[in-house]
Amino acid sequence: MGNVTFYDRIEDAAAHPEKHAAVGSGARRLLARRAQAVAIYDEMDEMRDRGRLIRAHTLSRLDHYLGQFIDNVEKLGGHVFLARDAAEANEYITHLAREKGVRSAVKSKSMVTEEIHLNDALEKAGVRPIESDLGEYIIQLADERPSHIIAPVMHRTRQDVAKLFSEKLDVDYTEDPLALNQIARTKLRQEFLEADMGISGVNFAVADSGTIAIVTNEGNARMSTTAPPIHVAVMGMERIVPSFEELGVMLQILARSATGQKLSVYTTMITGPRQSGEDDGPEEFHVVIVDNGRSQTLGSELAEILYCIRCGACLNTCPVYQSIGGHAYGSVYPGPIGSVLTPALDGVGPWGELAHASTLCGACKEVCPVRIDIPRLLLKVRDEGHQAGKTPAWLNLGLKAYSAAAERPGLYQTGMKMTGAVTRLAGKDGWIERLPLHLRAWTDHRAFPTMPNKTFRDLWREHKNKPE
Amino acid sequence: MEKQEFLQNIRQQLEKARLPEAAAAPPPLLELPEPPAIDELVDRFARELEAVNGHVHQVTSDSEAFAQLEALFEQYQAHGYLGWDSEHLPLAGVHDYLTGRGFTRGKTRLAHELEARQEEQNELAQFEIGVTGALAAVADSGTLMVQMGAGRGRFASLLPVVHIALIKADQLYLSLNHFIRAYPEVNMGSSNTVAITGPSRTGDIEGVLTLGVHGPKELHVILIQ
Numbered sequence: 001m002g003n004v005t006f007y008d009r010i011e012d013a014a015a016h017p018e019k020h021a022a023v024g025s026g027a028r029r030l031l032a033r034r035a036q037a038v039a040i041y042d043e044m045d046e047m048r049d050r051g052r053l054i055r056a057h058t059l060s061r062l063d064h065y066l067g068q069f070i071d072n073v074e075k076l077g078g079h080v081f082l083a084r085d086a087a088e089a090n091e092y093i094t095h096l097a098r099e100k101g102v103r104s105a106v107k108s109k110s111m112v113t114e115e116i117h118l119n120d121a122l123e124k125a126g127v128r129p130i131e132s133d134l135g136e137y138i139i140q141l142a143d144e145r146p147s148h149i150i151a152p153v154m155h156r157t158r159q160d161v162a163k164l165f166s167e168k169l170d171v172d173y174t175e176d177p178l179a180l181n182q183i184a185r186t187k188l189r190q191e192f193l194e195a196d197m198g199i200s201g202v203n204f205a206v207a208d209s210g211t212i213a214i215v216t217n218e219g220n221a222r223m224s225t226t227a228p229p230i231h232v233a234v235m236g237m238e239r240i241v242p243s244f245e246e247l248g249v250m251l252q253i254l255a256r257s258a259t260g261q262k263l264s265v266y267t268t269m270i271t272g273p274r275q276s277g278e279d280d281g282p283e284e285f286h287v288v289i290v291d292n293g294r295s296q297t298l299g300s301e302l303a304e305i306l307y308c309i310r311c312g313a314c315l316n317t318c319p320v321y322q323s324i325g326g327h328a329y330g331s332v333y334p335g336p337i338g339s340v341l342t343p344a345l346d347g348v349g350p351w352g353e354l355a356h357a358s359t360l361c362g363a364c365k366e367v368c369p370v371r372i373d374i375p376r377l378l379l380k381v382r383d384e385g386h387q388a389g390k391t392p393a394w395l396n397l398g399l400k401a402y403s404a405a406a407e408r409p410g411l412y413q414t415g416m417k418m419t420g421a422v423t424r425l426a427g428k429d430g431w432i433e434r435l436p437l438h439l440r441a442w443t444d445h446r447a448f449p450t451m452p453n454k455t456f457r458d459l460w461r462e463h464k465n466k467p468e
Numbered sequence: 469m470e471k472q473e474f475l476q477n478i479r480q481q482l483e484k485a486r487l488p489e490a491a492a493a494p495p496p497l498l499e500l501p502e503p504p505a506i507d508e509l510v511d512r513f514a515r516e517l518e519a520v521n522g523h524v525h526q527v528t529s530d531s532e533a534f535a536q537l538e539a540l541f542e543q544y545q546a547h548g549y550l551g552w553d554s555e556h557l558p559l560a561g562v563h564d565y566l567t568g569r570g571f572t573r574g575k576t577r578l579a580h581e582l583e584a585r586q587e588e589q590n591e592l593a594q595f596e597i598g599v600t601g602a603l604a605a606v607a608d609s610g611t612l613m614v615q616m617g618a619g620r621g622r623f624a625s626l627l628p629v630v631h632i633a634l635i636k637a638d639q640l641y642l643s644l645n646h647f648i649r650a651y652p653e654v655n656m657g658s659s660n661t662v663a664i665t666g667p668s669r670t671g672d673i674e675g676v677l678t679l680g681v682h683g684p685k686e687l688h689v690i691l692i693q
Contacts, residue, residue: 022674026674054494057493063479084474088469151671151672158674180673211654217668219682226626227589229585247648259671265520265668266664266668267663275658279617280578281616295478
């Protein structure tokens with residue numbers, strides 16, 4: 001993934017203003033809801049501090065809590081598979097599917113399953129995966145990737161969805177979201193009840209009981225983990241809390257940060273498969289715990305990014321995300337979180353450029369429910385890239401020259417005066433339409449201002465000598 | 469990967485991990501405020517649940533509760549329902565009452581054998597109403613803590629378009645934290661406990677609120693004081 005490709009994706013985003021408008025307004029809507037929810041919750045700051053401590057402590061003893069969780073799941077008759085990477089996770093799940101004669105698998109929304117490309121693996125193994133979250137269902141029909149970790153189809157309008165449904169589902173064209181919803185409900189209900197396997201993510205695993213908690217508003221996680229006879233839960237290995245006390249805290253800060261709700265409509269807590277005597281539930285329960293770069297991240301300078309609870313607030317507040325949308329990032333995790341997590345999991349080499357798509361304004365850190373210092377981590381990613389020789393020669397040279405001048409006030413002053421004169425020569429009516437050579441990219445979409453006649457020092461000297 | 473290898477790998481990485489603010493233990497238990505009187509809890513619960521499109525019917529006697537139940541069945545023109553076993557409902561004689569009035573009660577206890585289970589599951593879709601109890605309720609968010617198990621099917625509060633939950637006022641807790649403090653082992657041996665806060669919803673299409681996506685479209689709580 002060279003700089004050119006990311007740039008191309010950004011250009012593409014800029015070339016589709018409708019998509020940009022949809023994402024921008026969607027993100028700002030969620031941001032406003034978060035603000036409302038936080039305003040009426042006096043304890044929010046306290047809970048965020050607490051949430052951070054919980055994440056930090058839990059990760060510092062991750063081996064202990066995972067060990068405890070695994071033992072508890074197995075005690076109840078559940079199966080646990082520990083996957084070093086995406087390939088191992090997909091191998092386990094497709095093998096299980098083949099063994100059990102699974103033809104269709106209904107899925108509730110799970111970012112980690114997108115990360116490991118589980119749907120592709122299932123399809124190759126002859127299993128039909130069906131996304132059940134309404135947003136995910138829509139993008140599956142459109143053969144697209146999600147553009148936001150909470151609202152996957154934020155980039156699409158109701159007209160888009162209407163057209164998609166009428167084409168792919170053979171139904172009458174309607175733009176009414178309520179009618180579109182009813183269509184999806186009916187189609188998916190059939191899928192839920194007939195699927196051979198249900199696949200879910202895990203918002204939080206509870207170590208001391210072997211419970212997994214899954215949060216939705218639609219009820220699709222409940223359906224996916226109740227109707228089919230086999231349930232496979234896929235879990236990023238860092239998504240764990242010690243006990244229900246900590247789960248309570250995390251659920252409350254998650255809901256408020258993500259969508260401005262006090263709690264999501266459904267928090268389904270699953271502890272093992274259907275016990276004998278119970279009325280219903282899956283006969284088999286599997287948890288696939290995925291590493292896929294997380295343990296390496298744990299031992300790296302970027303470990304703090306693992307505190308993330310996937311609320312999406314940083315996306316909603318980021319001016320860059322609002323402008324370019326989720327797809328431009330080219331990875332499953334977009335926005336500020338993705339700009340650190342993707343390089344951390346998949347390598348700074350191919351993905352470090354994401355960390356440059358930021359003004360380091362710090363808005364993400366302001367809203368993060370567990371106060372991750374994302375700007376600090378972005379700088380770390382940039383630094384790693386620089387150490388690995390990713391900075392182009394001309395920029396290195398330019399920065400060295402600037403540093404040298406900045407350390408010599410006389411040279412700096414002269415340099416500024418000369419640069420000012422050059423810009424005024426090159427410019428017209430106060431603006432330079434096109435910067436030369438490597439700086440040309442700056443002026444692809446905007447003009448560069450010429451520098452004023454007087455420098456700050458000139459003005460300072462003048463004012464200093466003025467009478468009070 | 470083998471468990472020991474997996475965990476050992478994590479241990480090795482932890483030796484050089486830089487985790488800001490990591491302490492040796494989880495933070496000490498939250499100090500919980502004293503809950504207000506039951507009447508206040510009831511009012512708060514009703515307000516919060518109604519704010520998320522649920523309905524709360526406060527009744528002060530069993531006969532009022534039955535009347536409310538029948539009124540809802542009539543409102544939705546239901547012909548049948550999925551219901552929890554009597555011993556898990558805070559109102560005695562619900563099934564006699566409803567079946568006595570001509571409503572069909574669906575069979576919620578499914579077979580274990582896959583083919584029979586599939587057949588029985590398909591039968592469940594026809595019922596318009598689900599009637600359940602709850603383990604507890606949370607006032608400051610309008611949440612029902614619904615615990616499944618023997619005689620407490622998952623589908624009753626999930627499949628039908630209308631979910632009616634019967635609870636007693638003394639099952640109310642002020643906050644989720646209060647509830648968890650009272651039930652530190654939330655799961656209590658059950659394979660499924662669900663915190664339900666209103667009817668099913670989504671804003672996925674342009675942020676427009678739609679109710680009844682995959683779960684119930686209507687949630688009615690009959691709260692017996």
